[in-house]
Amino acid sequence: MRIITIFALVFVLGFSTAMAVLIRSPVPLSGWAADPVAALELSQGENPAPVQLVRPAVRPLSAMAQLGKAIFYDKTLSASGEMSCASCHSPAHSYGPPNDLPAQFGGPALKSQGVRAVPSLMYLNDQPNFSIGPDQADNDMPVPLPQLVAAARAVKRVTKTARSTAQSAANIVPEGGLFWDGRVNTLQAQAMGPLLSPYEMDGGSVAEVAVKLQAAPYARYFLELFGPDIFRDPPLVVSEAMFAVARYQIESPDFHPFSSKYDAWLEGKARLTRQEMRGYILFNDPNKGDCAACHLSQPSPDGRPPLFTDHQYEALGVPRNPYLAINNNPNYYDLGICGPYRDDLRNQTQYCGMFLTPTLRNSAQRQVFFHNGVFHTLQQVLDFYNFRDTDPGRIYPRGSDGKVQKFNDLPAKYVANIDDTDPPLNRKLGEKPALTHAEEEDIIAFIKTLNDGYYTPQAERPAN
Numbered sequence: 133m134r135i136i137t138i139f140a141l142v143f144v145l146g147f148s149t150a151m152a153v154l155i156r157s158p159v160p161l162s163g164w165a166a167d168p169v170a171a172l173e174l175s176q177g178e179n180p181a182p183v184q185l186v187r188p189a190v191r192p193l194s195a196m197a198q199l200g201k202a203i204f205y206d207k208t209l210s211a212s213g214e215m216s217c218a219s220c221h222s223p224a225h226s227y228g229p230p231n232d233l234p235a236q237f238g239g240p241a242l243k244s245q246g247v248r249a250v251p252s253l254m255y256l257n258d259q260p261n262f263s264i265g266p267d268q269a270d271n272d273m274p275v276p277l278p279q280l281v282a283a284a285r286a287v288k289r290v291t292k293t294a295r296s297t298a299q300s301a302a303n304i305v306p307e308g309g310l311f312w313d314g315r316v317n318t319l320q321a322q323a324m325g326p327l328l329s330p331y332e333m334d335g336g337s338v339a340e341v342a343v344k345l346q347a348a349p350y351a352r353y354f355l356e357l358f359g360p361d362i363f364r365d366p367p368l369v370v371s372e373a374m375f376a377v378a379r380y381q382i383e384s385p386d387f388h389p390f391s392s393k394y395d396a397w398l399e400g401k402a403r404l405t406r407q408e409m410r411g412y413i414l415f416n417d418p419n420k421g422d423c424a425a426c427h428l429s430q431p432s433p434d435g436r437p438p439l440f441t442d443h444q445y446e447a448l449g450v451p452r453n454p455y456l457a458i459n460n461n462p463n464y465y466d467l468g469i470c471g472p473y474r475d476d477l478r479n480q481t482q483y484c485g486m487f488l489t490p491t492l493r494n495s496a497q498r499q500v501f502f503h504n505g506v507f508h509t510l511q512q513v514l515d516f517y518n519f520r521d522t523d524p525g526r527i528y529p530r531g532s533d534g535k536v537q538k539f540n541d542l543p544a545k546y547v548a549n550i551d552d553t554d555p556p557l558n559r560k561l562g563e564k565p566a567l568t569h570a571e572e573e574d575i576i577a578f579i580k581t582l583n584d585g586y587y588t589p590q591a592e593r594p595a596n
């Protein structure tokens with residue numbers, strides 16, 4: 133079949149034209165040799181195996197979710213009276229930060245700088261609970277964390293590559309949870325933090341927030357949903373409010389539309405440009421970008437669209453960000469899973485420096501990248517992956533001794549935790565980088581196809 137296609141191509145096009153097609157094609161020659169039929173379609177920007185994507189069903193928002201929406205946009209809940217969830221998780225910016233600041237300013241006068249970059253709130257609806265493998269999915273009795281950690285100790289880590297992401301599922305590494313360090317499991321529990329945190333909305337005590345909720349224009353929803361006595365129990369009011377915000381994020385398709393050009397392409401409804409196609413191939417090639425090893429790019433067998441994360445944690449060793457005020461303290465380190473913002477795994481130092489792999493959907497709309505917001509363009513991000521090991525002088529600052537301060541945002545004793553096995557992070561000083569500049573640009577062009585709003589997917593009918 134393969135040989136026939138190549139012969140057919142040569143016969144129809146003539147030898148020199150056929151060679152020109154092969155050479156100009158975004159598909160590498162090895163791809164043509166492996167599957168020429170698919171390669172021919174790919175080189176025309178088409179998806180050789182279109183699928184019908186299965187999206188979360190769209191229904192009108194429940195009363196609970198409508199209440200949550202009102203709370204999401206309510207600035208009166210903050211000490212400053214000027215900050216709502218939407219101030220940091222801006223709907224016009226994929227529910228991520230509205231600017232290029234590494235962290236946002238909150239508190240009573242909006243002058244206290246946060247400590248981490250604001251993540252997007254999109255595509256969190258299927259986020260699994262925090263766990264440390266093995267897979268907990270079909271386990272009724274959740275195993276306590278210390279036991280999981282002990283089990284994980286005995287197992288050797290496998291390298292994950294874009295070609296065999298199944299290995300990453302078998303890996304005994306931390307996965308799931310919300311926040312950069314996974315310290316919270318549910319969207320509901322999550323929202324309490326920013327509501328009360330002095331760096332964020334600084335809403336005061338639970339009792340104060342409950343009083344504000346009772347005075348809000350939407351207070352009657354509380355009475356309708358939870359009965360006339362609800363405001364007698366302030367902790368319950370706040371907890372139901374957070375449940376409502378979580379329902380809003382789960383029910384509203386705005387948080388998970390799957391309407392990018394790439395989704396359209398997966399469904400056979402769009403053609404990638406030559407550059408986007410080259411980027412797609414490089415993104416998935418274990419010898420090139422290998423990005424898909426962690427930022428999963430393929431739909432599941434039952435048609436669920438890819439989320440561009442494997443929900444796992446890695447220590448990548450990104451450079452320290454001098455523009456975060458908290459970093460003025462030379463003894464401060466953000467160690468992710470092992471602290472300082474969660475303390476249950478403080479002694480599990482093998483996880484120090486690990487952060488959650490974020491989705492890359494709508495990443496091209498962000499102006500700040502990684503947990504400490506150290507980078508501001510996708511170009512800088514690509515350079516980080518490409519030169520971290522081959523030419524670290526391009527990524528990290530130099531000390532007064534003139535030496536490059538590689539991995540300057542992690543105490544030396546934890547540097548061994550940094551991932552140096554998963555490509556492209558497995559290269560050595562002075563080796564050829566995995567990508568050329570043009571190839572970096574191709575990958576960026578592909579990441580742009582992950583921006584939502586390219587098309588209106590066929591709405592799925594409610595199940596009943």
Ligand code: HEC
Pocket residue numbers: 204215216217218219220221236237238246247248249250251252253256309310311312313319322323324326327331332333377473
């Ligand atoms: C001052 C800015 C700010 C405000 C206001 C804010 N957040 Fe956040 N949010 C953040 C930051 C920063 C993080 C990441 C913190 C971390 O990882 O430690 C975050 C993380 C989250 C996450 C986890 C996302 C993920 O990818 O794991 C959720 C969910 C969330 N916020 C919801 C809310 C809700 C709901 C509100 C309103 C009640 C809110 N936030 C208000 C800054 C803010």
Ligand code: HEC
Pocket residue numbers: 415421422423424425426427444445446447448449450487488489490491492495498500501502503504510513514517551554555556575
């Ligand atoms: C070994 C797993 C792994 C591989 C391979 C990988 N990433 Fe990541 N990526 C991560 C993790 C983990 C983070 C967050 C790290 C942090 O904040 O400290 C991240 C963060 C990012 C971010 C920042 C997103 C945001 O919202 O801040 C971008 C963009 C990104 N990766 C793109 C890529 C590209 C492009 C490639 C391929 C060249 C790639 N990644 C390869 C694990 C990986």
